[in-house]
Amino acid sequence: MRALHRGLIRVVVGLAAAAPMAAGVSAQATVKLDDPGALLEPCYQSVTVSNDGAFAVAFTVRAENSDPFSTEWTTYFGRSEARTLDVGDVGVGEHTPVHVEAVAAFGNPFKSRDFSFCHNGHTKLIEAKGTAADPWFEER
Known part of the structure; x- marks a missing residue:
């Protein structure tokens, strides 16, 4: 046995x-713990929120590290519209962990998973979906 x-x-x-x-x-x-970007791949330079929902939406990009920052909130925009924010325009450092915060008019706020910022020309896409009574956001 x-x-x-x-x-x-x-x-x-x-x-x-x-x-x-x-x-x-x-x-x-192995993952180098002294390289925060290694933990948050892939990295993106800009963020686009596409509104496929039946409500208005606005968003910002934020970092909550030792040097917190936030982009200006976009104005609210409607169905079939999109807005793009270039995170590099606010002077954030390479491989800084950031996230998107979005809000549907009269709806619950949304916070994306953290991702890494880098100057590479790639764009993270987030889609707003649903109705004013039931809004949600999907990360792509």
Whole structure:
């Protein structure tokens, strides 16, 4: 019975060691904790909110690190409209963690997951959906 138990343990340990490699990840892969951008990839230079909902929406981009900042809020804009904010225009540092805060007129506020800022020309898309009675936002 002990031999069977030891054999099962060896198989489980062997499978656990092979799982990262089977997923295309090196068993030696590490994340440098002194590089905050490594934790928040991919990174984006700008944010676009597209309003596909039946309500008006406004948004800002914020960082809440040791040097907090916020872009100016956009004006409220309606259905089938979009607004883009270039995060680099406010002088935020490369690989700074930021997030989007949006609000539907008369609705609940939305806060996106954090992502990293970098000067790369990429744009993060957030879509406003639903109705004034039931607004929501989807990150793309």
